[in-house]
Amino acid sequence: MIKTVQERVKALLDSGEIAGFLGLKEAGGHIGPHLFTPEENGLDGLVLGDWKGPGDARYTLNKQLIHLARAYPDETFGVLVRGCDERGLKSLYVWNQLSPEKVVPVGIACPPELAKACECSKPYPDALVAGEKGEGCAQETLKQVEALGLADRFGYWQKEFDRCIKCYGCRDVCPMCFCKECSLEDPDLVNTGDVPPDNPTFHLTRAVHMAGRCIDCGLCNEVCPVGIPLRTLYKKVADIIDEEFGYRTGQAADEKSPLNILAGAS
Amino acid sequence: MDYKTVLTTCPYCGCGCNFYLEVLDGKILAPIPCKTSPTNEGKLCIKGWNAHEFIQSPNRLTGPLVRKNGELVAVSWDEALDYTVSRLKEIKDSHGGDSIAFFSSAKVTNEENYLLQKFARAGIGTNSVDHCARL
Amino acid sequence: MTNSVSEIADADCILVIGSNTTSSHPLVAARVFVAKQKGAKLIVADPRRIPLASEADLYVRQNLGTDVALLNGIMNVIIENGWADDAFVSERTENFEAFKETVSQYPPEKASEITGVAAEDIIRIAEYYSKAEAATILYCMGITQHTTGVDNVKSLANLAMLTGQIGRPSTGVNPLRGQNNVQGACDMGALPNVYPGYQAVTMLDNQQKFESAWGARLSDQMGLTLPDMLSGLLDGSVRALYVMGENPVQSDPDTRHVQKALEAAELLVVQDIFLTPTAELAHVVLPGASYAEKDGTFTNTERRVLRVRKSIDPVGDSRPDWEIIQEISNRFGYAMSFDSPEAIMEEIRTVTPSYGGITYERLEGEGIQWPCPDVDHPGTPYLHKETFARGKGLFHAIEYQPPAEIVDEEFPFWLTTGRLYAHYHTATMTRNSPTLDTEVKEGFLEISPQDAEMLGVGPGEVVKVGSRRGEISAKTMVTDRVAKGLVFMPFHFLESNPNVLTNPAHDPIAKIPEFKVCAVKLEKAA
Numbered sequence: 001m002i003k004t005v006q007e008r009v010k011a012l013l014d015s016g017e018i019a020g021f022l023g024l025k026e027a028g029g030h031i032g033p034h035l036f037t038p039e040e041n042g043l044d045g046l047v048l049g050d051w052k053g054p055g056d057a058r059y060t061l062n063k064q065l066i067h068l069a070r071a072y073p074d075e076t077f078g079v080l081v082r083g084c085d086e087r088g089l090k091s092l093y094v095w096n097q098l099s100p101e102k103v104v105p106v107g108i109a110c111p112p113e114l115a116k117a118c119e120c121s122k123p124y125p126d127a128l129v130a131g132e133k134g135e136g137c138a139q140e141t142l143k144q145v146e147a148l149g150l151a152d153r154f155g156y157w158q159k160e161f162d163r164c165i166k167c168y169g170c171r172d173v174c175p176m177c178f179c180k181e182c183s184l185e186d187p188d189l190v191n192t193g194d195v196p197p198d199n200p201t202f203h204l205t206r207a208v209h210m211a212g213r214c215i216d217c218g219l220c221n222e223v224c225p226v227g228i229p230l231r232t233l234y235k236k237v238a239d240i241i242d243e244e245f246g247y248r249t250g251q252a253a254d255e256k257s258p259l260n261i262l263a264g265a266s
Numbered sequence: 267m268d269y270k271t272v273l274t275t276c277p278y279c280g281c282g283c284n285f286y287l288e289v290l291d292g293k294i295l296a297p298i299p300c301k302t303s304p305t306n307e308g309k310l311c312i313k314g315w316n317a318h319e320f321i322q323s324p325n326r327l328t329g330p331l332v333r334k335n336g337e338l339v340a341v342s343w344d345e346a347l348d349y350t351v352s353r354l355k356e357i358k359d360s361h362g363g364d365s366i367a368f369f370s371s372a373k374v375t376n377e378e379n380y381l382l383q384k385f386a387r388a389g390i391g392t393n394s395v396d397h398c399a400r401l
Numbered sequence: 402m403t404n405s406v407s408e409i410a411d412a413d414c415i416l417v418i419g420s421n422t423t424s425s426h427p428l429v430a431a432r433v434f435v436a437k438q439k440g441a442k443l444i445v446a447d448p449r450r451i452p453l454a455s456e457a458d459l460y461v462r463q464n465l466g467t468d469v470a471l472l473n474g475i476m477n478v479i480i481e482n483g484w485a486d487d488a489f490v491s492e493r494t495e496n497f498e499a500f501k502e503t504v505s506q507y508p509p510e511k512a513s514e515i516t517g518v519a520a521e522d523i524i525r526i527a528e529y530y531s532k533a534e535a536a537t538i539l540y541c542m543g544i545t546q547h548t549t550g551v552d553n554v555k556s557l558a559n560l561a562m563l564t565g566q567i568g569r570p571s572t573g574v575n576p577l578r579g580q581n582n583v584q585g586a587c588d589m590g591a592l593p594n595v596y597p598g599y600q601a602v603t604m605l606d607n608q609q610k611f612e613s614a615w616g617a618r619l620s621d622q623m624g625l626t627l628p629d630m631l632s633g634l635l636d637g638s639v640r641a642l643y644v645m646g647e648n649p650v651q652s653d654p655d656t657r658h659v660q661k662a663l664e665a666a667e668l669l670v671v672q673d674i675f676l677t678p679t680a681e682l683a684h685v686v687l688p689g690a691s692y693a694e695k696d697g698t699f700t701n702t703e704r705r706v707l708r709v710r711k712s713i714d715p716v717g718d719s720r721p722d723w724e725i726i727q728e729i730s731n732r733f734g735y736a737m738s739f740d741s742p743e744a745i746m747e748e749i750r751t752v753t754p755s756y757g758g759i760t761y762e763r764l765e766g767e768g769i770q771w772p773c774p775d776v777d778h779p780g781t782p783y784l785h786k787e788t789f790a791r792g793k794g795l796f797h798a799i800e801y802q803p804p805a806e807i808v809d810e811e812f813p814f815w816l817t818t819g820r821l822y823a824h825y826h827t828a829t830m831t832r833n834s835p836t837l838d839t840e841v842k843e844g845f846l847e848i849s850p851q852d853a854e855m856l857g858v859g860p861g862e863v864v865k866v867g868s869r870r871g872e873i874s875a876k877t878m879v880t881d882r883v884a885k886g887l888v889f890m891p892f893h894f895l896e897s898n899p900n901v902l903t904n905p906a907h908d909p910i911a912k913i914p915e916f917k918v919c920a921v922k923l924e925k926a927a
Contacts, residue, residue, distance in 0.1 A: 019267065020267070020269070028273065028765035028766060029302070029765050029766025029767065030273055030284075030300055030302040030303070030766070031301065031302050032271055032273060032286045032298065032300060032301075032302075033271050033286065033288075033298060034271060035269045035270070035271075037267075051301065051302055056301065057301040057302055058301075059298060059301070060298075064288060064298075067288065067290060067295050068267075068269060068290070071267075071290055071291070072267055075267070162455055162456075163434060163456065165311060165312075165423045165424075165427050165430065165452070165822060166312060166822060166823075166840075167309075167310060167311045167312045167314075167315060167427065168312060168315060169299075169309060169310060169315060172296075172315045173299075185839065185840075192839070192840055192841070193823075193840065193841045193842075195423065195424065195452055195822050196452060222301075222308055222309075223299065223308060223309055223310075224309070225309040225310070225311065225427055225428060225430070225431040225434075226423075226430070226431060226434050227431075227434055227435065227438065270712075272710050272711070272712040273708070273710060274692065274693065274708070274709050274710045274712065275581070275692075275699045275701075275707040275708065275709050276581060277581050277691070277692040277830070278581055278825050278830075279425060279426055279427075279578075279579060279580070279581060279702075279825070280426065280577060280578030280579055280580060280581060280583060280584060280701055280702035281406065281426055281427070281428040281429060281701060281702060282581065282699060282700075282701025282702065282703075282705055282707050282768075283428055284707065287693055287712040289712050289713060292713055292714070293713075294693060294712060294713060303767075304407060304705070304767045304768075305406055305407075305428060305701060305703075305705065305707075306428045309428060309431060310428075311427035311428065311822070312822060312823050312836075312837065312840065313823070313824075313825055313831065313837065316834050316836045316837050318693070319833070319834035319835060319836060319837070320691070320830040320831070320833040320834045321691045321692075321693050321694075321713075321716070322716075323675075323833040323834070325675055325676070325833050326674055326675065326688075326691075326716045326717065326719070326833075327673065327674060327675060327676055327680075327686065327688035327689075327717075327719060328688060328716055328717025328718055328719060329688060329717060329718040329719075330685070330686065330687050330688060330718075331683075331685070331686040332684065332685050332686075333683070333684045333685070338676075338681075338683070338686060343718070343720075346685055346687060347728055347729060347732055348732065349685060350668075350670050350685050350687075350729060351729060351732040351733050353641065353667075353668045353684070354641060354643075354668065354729075354733060355733065357640045357641045357667060357668060361640050363620065364620070364622070364624075364638075364639075365638065365639055365640040365641065366639070366640065366641040366642075366643070367624075367625055367630040367633065367639050367641070367642050367643070368642075368643045368644075368645070369627065369630075369642065369643070369644040369645065369647045369649065370586055370589075370591035370645055370646075370647075371582075371586065371591075371645045371646030371647050372579075372580035372581070372582050372583035372585075372586045372646075373580060373581065373582060373646040373647075374582065374586075374645060374646050374689070374697075374722050375582065375585070375692075375695070375697025375698055375699060375709055375722075375723070375742060376582065376585040376586075376588065376589050376697065376698045376699065376700060376706070376746070376749065377697045377698065377723055377742040377745035377746055377749070378645070378697065378721075378722040378723045378726065378742075379582070379585060379586045379589035379590075379591045380589040380590070380597060380745060380748075380749050381723050381726045381727060381730075381737070381739075381745060382591065382643075382645055382726050383589060383590045383591050383596075383597070384615060384730075384737075385726055385729065385730045385733075385735065385737075386624075386643075387596075387602075387611070387615070387617075387619055387620070388611075388615040388616070388617035388619065388735055389617070389730050389733050389734075389735035390733075391617075391618070391619070391620055392620060392624055393593050393594070393602050393620050393622060393623060393624030394593055394624035394625040394630060394639070395590075395591055395592070395593060395624060396591065396592060396593050396624070396625070396626050396627045396630065397583070397586045397587075397591045397592075397627075397647065398580070398583070398627070398647050398649075398652055399583050399586065399587055399592075400545070400546070400627070400907075400911065400912065400913035400914065401652045401653060401826075401914075401916075
């Protein structure tokens, strides 16, 4: 799998089609984001983000891609994507954060165990370069929480939110959080200056803003220092948007979110 | 285009979280918590997530200052260093090494702490070197 | 820490005492939550109802400065009920009988009277902690910043030894070090009594070893601690002070005394990245470089040596601190010729036994936890496995002593100080970070609803807070986080700096000031 990806990236760099490839590199015993450029010698250290288990060293490459695209709007970049990242790309095109002409996704499929752990609806990208297309998975975790009665469910979330130490990591890691001003920092909406933050206002404010935006990559879950199951919450929000508007974020690159108006985006 | 991610260690508390600093053309954009770090496993607190901001604050000191006629004024490195060294020499000569004391720092590196206590002990000749471990 | 941060996740019982972990060490708190999820019992003992208390199986609110009484009470219960680890006590410790005699004077009822903690809660703590397979203690400045700081720490060590909860994974007595490199600064000999690696300056062997390594005559006299340096400036025995990356005007107790001392200096050199209140008093200010502008290492709270790597060039005309020191030393006439921080580390490891095997090459990956005596040694995740540093673990018989200052008619409120989640120490860095500055913009005084009502002040109203040393103003935060009679202030904010009020009385051995306890009066501002 890695060989196929390396060949594809090498071809893109050699042909001059892309100015650089945003991927993952293992160096000095750690795996992190890295921009592979034609000036570098080869693709030494290029990895797919598997450390102790599959996909456990994934990063928000789309977020870094936005940084590069803003500074170099005329350049084309390649980027490593999984199914979720590609949903992100499509959605970022819709929100005018990236231009599809300037992005070359290099797609890998997630193995069944990772797809199952993520309960991913589509664990492979359309721009598939390596790996096997696997089946989408059922939303078991969400079903378990939904099986609770209303009072128990509210109690469950309040208890989870009560651990929050207000690191904003869920927002800071999120590839879909690109707003210049954030409602979570608006003192009229959320009380600042204390932990845990207003419960449940803080997390429900963020959940509302994830409606029509969340691409279910799960990085918020992974980054949370206190283990709040945020992904489950946002999966629910995505279901509501689907039921109400028939819209799934990142399924198409030309369909605007029904909630675009909320963010005032065009 | 000069884009790099540099793995380093957080400057705040004693947890010692690792993150990559994302650097584009000499400007630091953000920390990216390191997933493979044994201490933070890809997570950070609010201070860590913003550990790039103070570096690029307009309030940073950008050159040496020496007090003249009661005011701190900008001077060259040579002037600041010469002034410091000549005053240290005068004070050591007239009052001995133990009349000079050093506050080292829990914020600088091991190498810098080592060097400051070495200078205090071997250069000045005093063991009066301490830092804010108790504060 | 005796043990590693990651081990906390596998503990069966966690006693958090005098540590606001979620604010001050969030990634340690992360492991506490993991352990809790796996079924660990969490005990929180803190005079303030800190956020971690709401997750605790048992939260107790001891009166300020009564930790020895609380711990003696817990150990009394353990001994009386036969819950001690007798094998560990007999094989690995000494002086048990004297200790037992003292602890026998603290039955739970008496401990309860002193601490304000219910006797049945003292019994429950004893049971949870001693009966756990692996129990760990996490503590911080709430234990150490007392005139009895050393007694408090020794009492925690007593508790761990009594129950054999040390020398195994997920156990131990774990001080959470506050600053990113406070562990390293100590390891490197930035202390008046020891060379790097805790080698006493008063031992002739050590002196000779370093004289030959450094090619210089060295003093065999113990140096001055920070508070003694300040007194020395006032009595003229100290004439010059060189401050690198510290802000004593804001961080030390009794601010006025500190300012007077610094103003008395014939030469005050301050090397920093910002013009701090301390730098404003200096004769010379030298601009250092931030962590992102230089290479080096930090040593974290679990003794793990970690790499710092240069990301950008030093801002403006600032220079890495090691280059500044080297330049001053050379001009002073003591030659140094390091071409990089790595070259300095190569020298460090030749004179510091615990860093003997630490090279930059080996620090790639996860870093190394000292002691690491040679390049084949893997490092040490937890200490005291087979034996203690001194051989047998020494029990200390410790009596409870009240704080140096206690409330009276004139100063009827207890004041304690601490840290907030969004700020750091004197906030030199965090208040220059727009996001963190916006998160919490100003200081405040936490006061109980009962006391606020008695004083006739509402939330956000200004009160004058006075102690025997000074007076400041602060807005109130009315909260049941503090009990009646207790108020709390963060010390991050210069405009309402509680260190104007705090008591410089300090522990006789560690010289740590009693930041956590002083007596104040409150008055609604006109």
